[in-house]
Amino acid sequence: MMTTKLRTLAGATLAATLTCGAPAAFAQDAALPNTVVWTTYDTGGAMHSAAVAISSALKQNDNLNLRVISAGNGVAQQSTLKAGRADFVLAGFDVYFAQEGAFQFGAADWGPQPVRLVMTSMTDQGFGLAISPEVAENVAGPGDLRGLRVAYVQGSPSIQGALQALVIACGDMTWDDVEKVEVPGFGASVDAYINDQADVYFTSTNSGTSVKADASSRGLTWVPVPFDNDACWEEIRATDPRWIKKVVTEGVNIPEGGIEMASYPDMLLNTTADRDADYVKAMLSTVYGNFDDINGATPTTYGLALDRQILDYTVPFHDGAIAYFKETGVWTDEMQEHNDMLVARQDALKAAWDEVVAMNISDEAEFATAWKAKRIEMLEAEGFDVPVRDW
Known part of the structure; x- marks a missing residue:
């Protein structure tokens, strides 16, 4: 039994209220191509093992080729989304810093990214x-x-x-x-x-x-x-x-x-906001349709179970994922309100970034200083939280 005390940005998670168990099995959705590409951490880690286990189940049951590529750090992983080399990233918390335009994502060739969550994981590990x-x-x-x-x-x-x-x-x-x-x-x-x-x-x-x-x-x-x-x-x-x-x-x-x-959540499957909603919904449906084979395939995959999802976290969920969670009866009006706030917050970050880019600052240090200041200014002006003030 999970003995977790949760305090997320929006308050306590509603994971404990979700319906337990996996939904009924689905055949591979027509919205999915024959090959889907996920990026995750290097071989040997828990995320890579989980991704490979999911790939194996989808290949065996639905003849879906889920190709898993490795990248040793968060910037490299998110780069595969940005460059169109991957459809999804099974990541750690780097997805949040990509959203914020923080750390390496604050460089002029990055900026705040329109990332969206697809599913999360909460195990009893830490x-x-x-x-x-x-x-x-x-x-x-x-x-x-x-x-x-x-x-x-x-x-x-x-x-x-x-x-x-x-x-x-x-x-x-x-x-x-x-x-x-x-x-x-x-x-x-x-x-x-x-x-x-x-x-x-x-x-x-x-x-x-x-x-x-x-x-x-x-x-x-x-x-x-x-x-x-x-x-x-x-x-x-x-x-x-x-x-x-x-x-x-x-x-x-x-x-x-x-x-x-x-x-924090063990794994965060994410993609970009412009990913087709039917595609994202189909990906999630296929994973949960095969969850009997995925659950327990590695020491951590059980954490992806529907009743362990944290649906009010710090990065918004994709519309396709929301559609799936609505169909399975676990998405609430409160979750939608929180998600809408997070999307609006991302919009404020993008507007702040565009203002800094328009300054045409060539010096990297000066650009970074201007971005940090503008990010704080814009978020505070719009009434949003401002964690990660310096990096």
Whole structure:
């Protein structure tokens, strides 16, 4: 049973109210082409394993070719959507930073993206800070990480944002208080940890790479984020809106009773706003039509179940996904109101971006400064929340 305390941007998730179980099976929808392309993280991770399991089920049951391509960080993944090389991305929280035009997405050739969610995942695992048991004895929370080596994944706003919130903001530190070990991708962060080049890295408690790290000579344990540390949680939420309080009960070296950690949805399947609604609805129908074979195919795919969807999160859902959720009876008027607000917020971000682009600023640093200021100004003027104020 999920023991999650959820506090999203719009309030508590309505996942617990959803109808349990998968819908009746569907044949492959005519709106789907013979081949669909998803992008996700590198092989060995939980998302890649889930995508491959879904691909296998759809091929076996519906003769649908779901091609899974790998990209080591969030910018590379979203690039495949932007370039038209992929139809969907099974991502982490990078989709939010793409929406915001934050971190690498704040560069002049990016800007806030019109991303839309298709489905989410919430398992009993968690995301957090893996740490060597050798140095964890004196670590009761993020504030005790001073002086340690932290793996910092270049090109991954999701991981960079996580570290900014969980290490720096919660720990009341700056990057000068830890040793930043820069690595080119998530897989490289795991290798840096195993090779004793880093003491801490960000990952999921239930991934294959966590098993690999635990089996190494270093072992593996987790940095708790105690629920009663009010100052820490206030800083986390002001820094990054993805985080929820979650008692993690599943994963490598999770003790009986679980660990208080900060977490967020395990996987976020997303696409672009202009993707055909019938296409998106058909994709979702086909996944859930085959869910009996997908559920349990990997340690995390059960989290995609209909009754575990978080439908009032921080990025709007695609109209095609909404149509599917309406048909299955889980979409409410309150969810629609929240979704409409998120779409309007994206419109405000786009308007702010267009104003900055029209300034014709050639200097990258000056452009970045102007964009950050205009983003805050526009969102505040329109009455929207403004997390992630600096990056």
